Amino acid sequence: MELIDGKWLSKEIKKEIAAQVDQIIAGGGKQPHLAAVLIGEDPASQVYVRNKVKACDLVGFKSTLIKKDASISEAELLQIVEDLNNDPDIDGFIVQLPLPKHIDEIKVTLAIDPKKDVDGFHPMNVGRMTIGLPAYLPATPFGIMQMLDKYHINVAGKECVVLGRSNIVGTPISLLLSRKANPGNATVILCHSMTQNIKDLCRRADVLVVAMGKPLFVTADMVKEGAVIIDVGMNRIDDPSAPKGTRLVGDVDFDAVADKCSFITPVPGGVGPMTITSLLMNTLKANQKEIYG
Ligand code: GUN
Numbered sequence: 001m002e003l004i005d006g007k008w009l010s011k012e013i014k015k016e017i018a019a020q021v022d023q024i025i026a027g028g029g030k031q032p033h034l035a036a037v038l039i040g041e042d043p044a045s046q047v048y049v050r051n052k053v054k055a056c057d058l059v060g061f062k063s064t065l066i067k068k069d070a071s072i073s074e075a076e077l078l079q080i081v082e083d084l085n086n087d088p089d090i091d092g093f094i095v096q097l098p099l100p101k102h103i104d105e106i107k108v109t110l111a112i113d114p115k116k117d118v119d120g121f122h123p124m125n126v127g128r129m130t131i132g133l134p135a136y137l138p139a140t141p142f143g144i145m146q147m148l149d150k151y152h153i154n155v156a157g158k159e160c161v162v163l164g165r166s167n168i169v170g171t172p173i174s175l176l177l178s179r180k181a182n183p184g185n186a187t188v189i190l191c192h193s194m195t196q197n198i199k200d201l202c203r204r205a206d207v208l209v210v211a212m213g214k215p216l217f218v219t220a221d222m223v224k225e226g227a228v229i230i231d232v233g234m235n236r237i238d239d240p241s242a243p244k245g246t247r248l249v250g251d252v253d254f255d256a257v258a259d260k261c262s263f264i265t266p267v268p269g270g271v272g273p274m275t276i277t278s279l280l281m282n283t284l285k286a287n288q289k290e291i292y293g
Contacts, residue, residue, distance in 0.1 A: 002151070002262065002263050002264075003264065003265075004147050004266075004270060005266075005270075006147065006270040006274045007269040009274065010143075010273035010274050013277045013280075014058060014059050014277060014280065017059045017277075017280050017281065021060040021061065021284075024287070024288075029287075031060070032060075032283050032284055032286075033062040033063070033089055033090050033287075034052070034056050034061055034062075034063050034064075034090075034091065034092055034093065034094075034279070034283045035064040035066060035084055035093035036049050036053060036063070036065050036093065037066045037068070037081075037095040037096065038066070038068070039067075039077065039096070039100060039103070040068075040100055041070065045096045045097075049096050053065055055280055056280070059280055061280065064090070066080060068080075070100045072100075073102075074102065074103045074108075077103060078107070081108060081111045081112055082111065085111075085113040085116060090116065091283055091286040091287040092117070092118030092136075092282060092287075093112070093118065094119045095108055109122055110123070114292070115291070115292045116286060118136055118285075118286055119138060119279070119282075120135065120136035120137050120139070120142075120282065121138065126172070129172065129175065129176070134290070134291045135291060136282045137176070138168055138169075138172050139275040139278040140169045140211075140232060140278070141169060141173040141176050143274025143278045144176075144209065144271060144274070145176055146274060146277075146278070147230070148183045149183055151263060153183070153228055155177060155183050155186040155206075155228075156183075156184070156186065157186070158186050158207055159187050159189065159204055159205055159207070160178075160186040160205065160206065160207040161204065161208050161209070162174050162177070162211070163191045163202070163208070163211065163212050163218075163251070164191075164192065164210070164212040164232075169211040169232055170190060170209075170211050171190070174190045186207065189204075199221070202223065203221075203223070203224055204224065205223075205224060206224070206226075207228045207230070208223065208227055208229050208230070209230045209232065210229070211233065211251070212233065212251050213251065214235075214251055215233065215237050216249055216250075216252070217251045218251060218253060218257065219256055220256040220257050220260060222257075223257045225260055227262065228264075229257065229265065230271065231250035231251055231252040231271065232250075232271050233249070233250035234267060234272060235249050235251070236248055237249055249267060250267030252267075254267065
């Protein structure tokens with residue numbers, strides 16, 4: 001079994017991004033600038049956004065954090081989005097999800113200029129990705145594709161089973177794995193809450209991508225010998241033997257399945273660090289006008 005080390009790979013990619021930023025600035029270009037909008041006090045969102053801003057500093061990007069109280073109105077948030085769309089210094093921006101219940105996430109996503117949508121959530125980017133046009137790819141699937149590429153894991157013609165059909169992970173990774181590209185050309189089975197015989201389907205998988213948000217869901221009896229496992233889960237569970245009384249686990253029972261796999265991503269240190277790197281790559285693409293010219 002070989003670990004797919006997202007922590008290491010993300011550091012390597014960040015070094016490459018930092019070198020490109022130096023070149024851009026040395027050539028008289030504009031410093032890449034990412035803005036993040038954070039609404040409310042959701043603890044996980046606060047950590048994610050803090051890490052995104054920290055990563056910008058590390059590679060030499062400018063970053064702007066716009067933090068607002070959960071009581072902000074939808075109209076006020078839409079105005080912030082409009083201002084960011086029109087600010088020539090901002091290359092790309094994200095509105096961290098989830099948003100408070102009184103704000104329509106779809107409405108906010110649709111208001112973002114696709115050219116600045118470095119999350120790749122706007123239907124223009126989703127559609128372009130779907131038909132194989134250049135697009136900002138959503139961070140987690142983009143990170144997974146880079147891991148497969150860097151570890152020379154060939155998925156062409158293989159059976160890939162994806163657990164979870166979210167707009168952010170399951171649905172886009174299914175499209176990317178199956179499209180005519182490299183990595184790609186896989187045969188994909190997308191499983192969800194209505195899927196029957198999920199265990200049997202998992203046992204067939206040459207590549208298993210798990211993004212369900214169910215701690216330790218995938219057990220050894222669900223894994224084929226030699227399978228590649230990509231664990232997108234990030235769950236905090238009680239563990240009286242851990243110093244804090246809790247520990248982070250994925251959707252896969254790592255200890256139980258590791259011996260059966262050819263490759264596996266750990267949690268933490270697997271897919272997680274790659275998502276931030278993908279966001280930085282998209283921001284650099286926005287700065288260089290790579291996608292939309
Ligand atoms: N919430 C969870 N993941 C993400 C992400 O990738 N982008 C944004 N904007 N919000 C999220």
